[in-house]
Amino acid sequence: MSQENTESSENIFKTINPSLHQYFNLASEDVSTPQPIFDEIAANEKRYDQGVLINQGGMKKILQTTDTLTGRPVAMATLLKPDDPQKVERFLREARLTATLEHPNIIPVYDIGLTDSSDPFFTMKLIGGKSLSKILKELGEGTSKVSLQNLLDIFIKICDAISYAHSKGILHLDLKPSNIQIGEYGEVLVCDWGLAKVTDAPDETIDGELDPCFYNDITLDGIIKGTPGFMAPEQIDSKLGDKTKQTDIYALGGILYTLLTLRPPIKKDNVQEVLDATVAGEVPTPSELSLPFNVPLSLEAVAMKALDKDSSKRYKSVILLRNDIHKWLGGFATSAENAGFLKSAILLLKRHKAVASLLVFIVASLILSMVTISHKEREATNALMLYEEEKRQTEIIGKEASPRLVYMAKQALNSFEYDEAIQFIDQSIDRDPVNQVAYALKGVIHFYRQEFNQSLAAFNQSGKYKKNYKKFVLIAQDLSKTKADDEMLPSSKVIPLLKKFNRTNHIFKIYRFCIANYKSLDDHMKTCFFMLKYHNPQNKKWNLNFTQTDDAAYLDLSKNRFLAHTGCVRDIPINHLNISNTDIWQSWMFEEMPLIELRMVNTKIQSIKDILKIPTLKRLYINKKKWPKAKPPKDSSLQIIRI
């Protein structure tokens, strides 16, 4: 045996320094093994940590725990009384059923199993955030702000989830705001499928009796676990019919009702009264509640239809319910637009404060318009009486869609889609023939389109808005005499027209319409030159040349030392373009042109990558120093001339 080790064991034993032990732990702390995750999983004996209680219901409790295998926090559901075999089976059934539902708006089940003591559990996605009932409560207390539009977006997602579940033949049967969880990042998840039922499976409940689940929920402990008021009448008394998709639709109607009114559809002092009122179908319409805020009539109608006592009168499917909400959202006037009107009215008053007589006149007209509005309100309320008729409902929705269509017309106009803009604005007026804002915009759109007669006609219907467009009206009156609406103004008349406007917005709208519709390249170029000068006031000395032969158009913009903005030349079919010796730094407007030749020596353009791809281009003049390596694309006959 080797005795190489010269130091004696005794000596080592005597000199060993116990205080160095701390460094062993220190060293192992930051040690990294090549397979730390593998090692951790291999060593895993207990998948879930102890957990902290985060919620407790009538049947089960929810713990927050960590899945040590995946390393993520999860929510774990366990039974409060795991000794009852029936409850255990139902609990596991809920887990299995939820696990089959794979939808972004349904809580995902990760794992089902038994604990060491054989108690059943299942784990789900752990959602932060709040339940919908909490959000609504805070909203009612004024401690948080959520727009109706956001609430309806949530509602649409709930509908999506239930619609999906129905497609799988599964009814939720316990939908209520507290079972909807809204995550921190806005994710909407329908939870607690404990009462869910597979429609094809035989009904387990005994006819004529209260559903035992609900019975338990309501009377066990004497506390209401669910929120009666979201239950459909047929859930309370099965003589009223089977539980069907319409049962969930009733609950969805209840949720919508709560979103609109911040209170449940049926509010009574005790459970029995709620149940009686439910069976009797005594849901007050939101307008009957005299709430301190407005509930849109069409949404009220949607909720009431879903909450009909008679399941056959409710929506036939969740999709139909969802579509109605969607329609309404599509026609929703943004709060910004509404505020804009009020604000401008106040500003108007302020402006004319000094002129007493005018003030009197304005006040008088305001009162008049208020009277008109309240008259209209009465009309609408009367109309609501007929809300069962699908047709009428569409009309209400249509009217509420009118402002939205104005907005869409504006959007179309801003992207120079003149035809689309007219279509939208006409639809808007179609829905609401007294929408003065719509008429004003219609006047503007026709003006840009040089349809001055139609423009005038529209402005004349825009009521109080007309005076904001004095300049438009005056010009239209003048020009409508000289030309029919389907004729184009020649460039000689467009240029003076453009000069009358100061705002780039109007100038560009008028100009782009010309460019899109001019038949003659000459008119094109004349207005274009005006625009170039308008956009490049910094360039004092102009050198602009345009020539045209039978088969080609030549544009020379070169030697305009300070010419930089050339967006206005887009859409003009130029074949030979010279932009050398200018400040031009953008090239996108040239890339769409049918260019055969492009001279771009001494410009500020940084990249010719996309220019090289112009399919028609045959000759390209560039600086030798700037692009020494530029090559034409494969199979192209492009010739690059370096100067």
Added chain:
Amino acid sequence: MGMSETDQENYHTRETLLEKIRNQHDDKSWEDFVFYYKHFIYIICRRMNLNHHDSEEVVQKVLVKVWNTLPGFEYDKRRRFRGWLCQVTGNCVKDLYRQQKRQATKIDKASQDESYNPMDKVSMPDITEIAEKEWETYIANMALNNIRPKFSDKVIEVFIELSAGKSPKEIGEEREIPANTVSVYKKRVTAKLCEEIRRLNIELG
């Protein structure tokens, strides 16, 4: 029994030296093994209150046993080699004690000295626990010895004083060096020491 962090980390490496012996059963790897484990077994024996001579005897017995057993030692991921080594050591100590007791009984019945009964004081699980801590201290000490040549004596002395609980300020005043310098010494030595501990731990497993 719960697994400590170090246990888990050791899983993939601790076969190294043992495997060498198992697979090759040659003199070189055996020498290495003895070099590292001889003192450790000795320390365990002394911790179980054996005197120097008895400890030396037990070390020899254990080493013989290891030599004979190791080639066939079924390496089980769930079982630690050192656990087994401690068991062997514990058994050897027990044997030694019984043997001595028998002799004592023969010679003088009255001289049954209960005070010298190592197995009375410590049970097997305790031995394993003691051994584990002892092993860690042993490795840490060996690591410090190994890195000693890399530093001046002064730096190492300062480091040992710091480890014993002296404050940098105190040391600084005594040795007339700034407290900051003391901290820098500590950082440097700690870094090297931890690195060496990890190396040894992986090599020896």
